[in-house]
Amino acid sequence: MHLKAFLKLVEIQTKVASALPLWAGGAFAWHRYGEARAWTFLTFWISLLCIDMATTAINNLMDYRKAVRKEGYNYQEHNAMAAYGLEERTAEGAIAVLLGTGAIFGILLSLQTDLLVLVLGILAFGVGILYSWGPVPISRTPLGEVFSGLFMGFLIFFLSAYVQLESPGWVELDLEAGRVLLALAWVEPVVLLLVSLPLVFGIANIMLANNICDMEDDRANGRTTLPMCLGKPNALALFKGLYVLAYLSPVLLAATGILPWTGFLAPVAYLPVHRMVQGFVRNPDKKETFVLSVKSFLWTGLFHVLVSLSGLVL
Incomplete structure (x- = not known):
């Protein structure tokens, strides 16, 4: 498999969806905990x-x-398997290498930190596999947006902040005498959840936009996604509403002192996102406007990172 086909297979341009919560979590930990x-x-x-x-x-x-419809942009151009004529065994080999490498570095991370990181890593690993594989993959159900938002928007953010801390103290998981002991100081995990909400909503919206664009193909291929349950008008309204909430959140958190005062700039930062959201809503199309949902999240994530980093210098 040559490099271009591999990058298409893994859709490298979408990896910003996991990288930004990682950077944002690290920046917030540096701001709030100084580590x-x-x-x-x-x-x-x-x-x-x-x-x-x-x-x-x-x-x-x-x-x-599983494709039933084998013509059109989604199959012939968007899917790397068809676009580059990849053999299934080649793709399976690449997947095995990626999973093995990810597991090795995950174990190394847990050795550097604690048991909680290992448990959450295994949970995320399992959900990542079940998201696309199994009798009923999560991505083919109405729960795809919920799982992608929470696991990529919150869990990555949480773990990124958690692994920065030498001795967190607010979440501890131990094995003792055959028992699993969990001690939870709930305030900080809840703070991290609230701070991560713009990322949760932004990532959920990438999945939602993708499913809105694919409604016709998904119906033909036997999927039952959230837009198919809500209907396109309601799904588009949800898409717009989640971005409003994503930019209301930093204002409220700045008012409570959890985020620096730069969080009050969220309404200004929302202006270009609003234009991109409107562009997608007017013509939700996988080839022409889906990229606007990714750009909207990119802008949102970068604003989130900059707000936390500003707390280090202001």
């Missing part, structure tokens, strides 16, 4: 990137295998 551990951050990034690429490759492979 940064470069090696654990890099280890986590490598593991995350490999698992994310493997998940996308599995999704493309399963879409190729």
Whole structure:
């Protein structure tokens, strides 16, 4: 498999969806807790990137295998298997290497941190596989947006912040005398959840936009996604509403002192996102306007990172 085909198979341009929560979590930990551990951050990034690429490759492979409609942009151009004439065994080999590499770096990360990171890593690993593989892949159900938003928007953010801390103290998981002991100081995890909401909503919206564009093909291929349950008008309204909430959140968190005062600039930062959202809503099309949903998230994630980093210098 040559490089161009591999990058298409893993849809490398979409990896920003996992990288931005990683950077945002690290930046927030640096701002709020004053700690940064470069090696654990890099280890986590490598593991995350490999698992994310493997998940996308599995999704493309399963879409190729299960496709009923074998014409049009989504199959002939968008899916790397068809576009580059890849053999299934070649794709399976690439997936195995990516999963193995991700697992190795995940284990290294847990050795540098604690048992909680290992447990959450295994959970995320399992969801990543089940998202695209199995009798009923999550991506083919109305829960795709929920799982992608929470696991990529919140869990990555949480872990990225957590692994920066030498002794977090607010979440502890131990094995003792055959028992699993969990101690939870709930305030900080809830703070991290609230801070991650713009990322949760943005990533969910990438999945939502993708499913809105694919409604006709999904119906032919036997999928039952969230837009198919809501209907296109309601799905588009949800898409717009989630971005409004994503930019309301930093204002509220800045008012409580959790984020720096730069969070009050969210309404200004929302203006270009609003234009991109309107562009997608007017013509939701996989080839022409889907990229606007990715650009909207990119802008949102970068604003999120900059707000946290501003707390270090202001």
